[in-house]
Amino acid sequence: MPGKYQAYPEYNHSGVEWLGKIPRDWKVLRGKFVFSEYGERSEFGDEILLSVSEYYGVKPRGDVIDEGDFLSRAESLVGYKKCKKNDLVMNIMLAWKCGLGVTKYDGIVSPAYSVFRFNEKASPDYMHYLLRTDIYTGHFKTRSTGVIDSRLRLYPDSFADVSLLLPPVTEQNSIANFLDHETAKIDTLIEKQQQLIKLLKEKRQAVISHAVTKGLNPNVSMRDSGVEWLGEVPEHWVVAQLKFNTVEMQTGPFGSQLHAEDYIDDGIPLVNPAHMADGKIVPDSKVSVDEETWHRLKRHQLFEGDLIFARRGELGRCAIVTKDQEGWLCGTGSLKAKLNDRLVPEYSYLLITSDGVVSELSLESKGSTMDNLNTETLGRVRLPVPPIDEQRKVLDYVNDVSGKFRNLIDKASAAIELMKERRTALISAAVTGKIDVRHHASHPAGSANTMMEHNNDF
Known part of the structure; x- marks a missing residue:
């Protein structure tokens, strides 16, 4: 199919059952040969406090603890772990739920987190995409210790033994650049649908409020x-x-x-x-x-x-x-x-x-x-x-109007879910070598549209 992503010319078996076949020129190395753990602590606690989330990776959070975070508000940040831009930060309790990512900021994180620094074999941006895919987070769960999900922990020694897919570094950079470009386009489309949903809800509320207060x-x-x-x-x-x-x-x-x-x-x-x-x-x-x-x-x-x-x-x-x-x-x-x-x-x-x-x-x-x-x-x-009969007529009208708005909101929500699924599929396919994006990486224009047009590319 014209415009459809192509597979690599040749594949070999990775030697790792859960990874399967990989492009011929790619390697598989255990984590300990690709990164090292760093445990440097903050002396004064005045650096930017960073948070790790399954939704966005690593971002600043100031002095506010996100809802659902297992940490409580700390009086002092002295002794928190330091990290630098391009370090990998991992919440060991939530690695299996995508609670890890590469930071774009220098800062500090909870002492309960682990911080890793990559060597020359890995592109941090590529590793960010790779380690947050379902195939890897699913593998993290099998390597985590604990009886129930809320107590699972992926300890650094076990994480260092994970098999990592490694294309040549220049190719890692190409894949990451391609995904940056494509996911930004998809995220823009998602944001537009989210704004549409917000406007539809506001319009629905305005129509309902007018009906119940003006008749x-x-x-x-x-x-x-x-x-x-x-x-x-x-x-x-x-x-x-x-x-x-x-x-x-x-x-x-x-x-x-x-x-x-x-x-x-x-x-x-x-x-x-x-x-x-x-x-x-x-x-x-x-x-x-x-x-x-x-x-x-x-x-x-x-x-x-x-x-x-x-x-x-x-x-x-x-x-x-x-x-x-x-x-x-x-x-x-x-x-x-x-x-x-x-x-x-x-x-x-x-x-x-x-x-x-x-x-x-x-x-x-x-x-x-x-x-x-x-x-x-x-x-x-x-x-x-109003008189009871008018109240009932208003309710019939509101139910009809709400149904119409609900259909529009449901369609926009379904579009968002589809785009999220395609975004996830695109990332997974690119970082695991199921599709060859090297040409698209050097000529990115229009490729997001191609991705959106073909449901079965991945």
């Missing part, structure tokens, strides 16, 4: 609502505080009423803020209680149609209780509200998660370090209350 009839008479964020509303709508449209509002049990030792696996679920996503409750089987504890806390049980709110952190986060979730418990970090018959739960959810209500909640909320919601604050929030 569907553009010709209806309007009046001032008296609420700054709400502006004008249809003349026949009521504007009222939420507390006048609820039967009951109640916070979850205090911490003294529920302790960590009360939790069991696969019991009756408690619903905390972490268990609310996109208006739905997603329980955690480990955050649940037995029947005895349930009876003690049954005044906090949930019923179909209740709204449950996050009391701390992300204000406006809430979910609607379904029939299947009746009897579950409102958690300590949550607050529940039972609506009267003037508000449809789904309509209330759309209002409460709108930007205007979230902003008002934030202004009204109590707490010096983070927003904190209580029944009084929530009850004071003023909402537009």
